[in-house]
Amino acid sequence: xxxxxxxxxxxxxxxxxxxxxxxxxxxxxxxxxxxxxxxxxxxxxxxxxxxxxxxxxxxxxxxxxxxxxxxxxxxxxxxxxxxxxxxxxxxxxxxxxxxxxxxxxxxxxxxxxxxxxxxxxxxxxxxxxxxxxxxxxxxxxxxxxxxxxxxxxxxxxxxxxxxxxxxxxxxxxxxxxxxxxxxxxxxxxxxxxxxxxxxxxxxxxxxxxxxxxxxxxxxxxxxxxxxxxxxxxxxxxxxxxxxxxxxxxxxxxxxxxxxxxxxxxxxxxxxxxxxxxxxxxxxxxxxxxxxxxxxxxxxxxxxxxxxxxxxxxxxxxxxxxxxxxxxxxxxxxxxxxxxxxxxxxxxxxxxxxxxxxxxxxxxxxxxxxxxxxxxxxxxxxxxxxxxxxxxxxxxxxxxxxxxxxxxxxxxxxxxxxxxxxxxxxxxxxxxxxxxxxxxxxxxxxxxxxxxxx
Ligand code: NDP
Numbered sequence: 001x002x003x004x005x006x007x008x009x010x011x012x013x014x015x016x017x018x019x020x021x022x023x024x025x026x027x028x029x030x031x032x033x034x035x036x037x038x039x040x041x042x043x044x045x046x047x048x049x050x051x052x053x054x055x056x057x058x059x060x061x062x063x064x065x066x067x068x069x070x071x072x073x074x075x076x077x078x079x080x081x082x083x084x085x086x087x088x089x090x091x092x093x094x095x096x097x098x099x100x101x102x103x104x105x106x107x108x109x110x111x112x113x114x115x116x117x118x119x120x121x122x123x124x125x126x127x128x129x130x131x132x133x134x135x136x137x138x139x140x141x142x143x144x145x146x147x148x149x150x151x152x153x154x155x156x157x158x159x160x161x162x163x164x165x166x167x168x169x170x171x172x173x174x175x176x177x178x179x180x181x182x183x184x185x186x187x188x189x190x191x192x193x194x195x196x197x198x199x200x201x202x203x204x205x206x207x208x209x210x211x212x213x214x215x216x217x218x219x220x221x222x223x224x225x226x227x228x229x230x231x232x233x234x235x236x237x238x239x240x241x242x243x244x245x246x247x248x249x250x251x252x253x254x255x256x257x258x259x260x261x262x263x264x265x266x267x268x269x270x271x272x273x274x275x276x277x278x279x280x281x282x283x284x285x286x287x288x289x290x291x292x293x294x295x296x297x298x299x300x301x302x303x304x305x306x307x308x309x310x311x312x313x314x315x316x317x318x319x320x321x322x323x324x325x326x327x328x329x330x331x332x333x334x335x336x337x338x339x340x341x342x343x344x345x346x347x348x349x350x351x352x353x354x355x356x357x358x359x360x361x362x363x364x365x366x367x368x369x370x371x372x373x374x375x376x377x378x379x380x381x382x383x384x385x386x387x388x389x390x391x392x393x394x395x396x397x398x399x400x401x402x403x404x405x406x407x408x409x410x411x412x413x414x415x416x417x418x419x420x421x422x423x424x425x426x427x428x429x430x431x432x433x434x435x436x437x438x439x440x441x442x443x444x445x446x447x448x449x450x451x452x453x
Contacts (some may be wrong), residue, residue: 015043059190152236342410350413
């Protein structure tokens with residue numbers, strides 16, 4: 001008889017941990033236990049992608065209703081009922097959490113609703129004192145928002161709290177220029193909040209294609225968001241009427257809510273990893289190899305805790321590959337090379353492959369780009385423009401990058417990612433007959449490069 005309680009013990013019931021345990025148990029027959037100290041589903045389901053996307057939907061209605069008038073509808077809007085939306089949102093998250101539990105239980109996974117820490121390479125301890133022996137350990141504890149240490153930092157909220165606000169603020173400051181900051185600026189703006197976004201660099205969404213970033217920033221400003229670049233907060237002070245942000249540009253402005261979205265750090269503190277031989281990176285992330293294995297052969301890690309690419313679908317694929325490798329007898333490496341993603345600003349930014357700037361560094365390229373007023377909103381009298389851009393290798397003709405700024409860009413980039421992942425050339429795009437009338441048809445009708453670099 002085995003002296004192990006489990007073949008696999010997973011710490012963390014988020015996207016990566018849930019997928020790994022479901023496949024290891026349900027498909028490969030391993031005996032799996034999983035510990036989650038908070039709610040099942042992790043950041044994505046409980047305090048990230050899912051509630052965020054629902055808020056994105058909620059925030060899009062004012063514009064849609066405005067447009068409806070131009071299309072002949074008699075629309076009367078009486079305002080947004082935040083508590084009502086929040087109640088529905090919370091019910092939906094409860095439903096999803098239950099679904100996650102059911103799926104895992106049906107797959108034969110034993111769920112422990114407790115914090116777990118590592119004792120040694122084969123032992124975990126639960127918060128209730130129970131000690132369990134396991135052949136393998138998978139750390140999938142995710143990450144948490146990081147707030148820089150400035151005076152008054154405790155006055156700031158993070159994305160964690162944004163879904164539970166008792167009421168919506170009138171004036172909000174969002175600090176940061178990444179995915180979360182830019183998305184929440186747009187959400188709050190759409191819900192009727194006066195939004196100011198401070199970003200320390202020259203342009204928000206660093207790392208994305210410059211032209212696309214500029215396009216998003218211009219659209220955000222046009223929708224009424226004050227996007228203030230090269231500005232950071234020096235300190236926050238509580239006043240009778242709100243929170244004053246004293247900034248590097250010498251200004252002091254009062255807000256009702258300050259939200260920090262200045263990156264996320266991996267959850268490795270207090271896990272018991274020190275002393276076991278697991279290597280940690282500069283920000284505390286667990287260092288793993290291509291198979292998500294740490295320096296300790298029985299300990300693996302997937303998802304945000306490894307700080308590779310912090311996206312839900314990536315954690316899922318890493319978790320799946322781990323289960324197939326260790327329990328399915330099928331060594332599987334997830335390729336982090338070409339990952340599409342979308343920033344759910346208004347309009348959205350969908351991106352796959354290299355930016356123009358990164359591609360130019362690599363080899364000679366052609367740039368195909370177009371910006372235009374899409375039919376739907378042009379009819380409604382709006383000045384909104386969308387952008388489609390392809391970066392093409394001069395040598396191989398392969399499309400190296402695709403960047404879309406448009407409503408539903410997230411949906412479009414998913415499909416472009418298939419073609420680009422298959423190595424499609426510009427001529428493959430050109431050969432594809434347009435779907436008319438759509439915005440995306442521009443991707444297959446751009447004939448002449450706007451730049452050769
Ligand atoms: P990001 O890394 O995207 O952005 C962090 C931002 O905060 C950057 O603009 C950064 O500036 C700034 N920043 C960092 N440290 C400081 C500091 N000390 N003072 C002031 N500003 C600072 O992180 P997010 O928090 O937005 O999101 C975390 C991750 O979650 C993302 O990287 C992404 O992988 C994932 N995510 C994905 C989403 C999606 O797919 N739609 C949605 C939400 C999150 P600088 O650029 O100068 O470094």
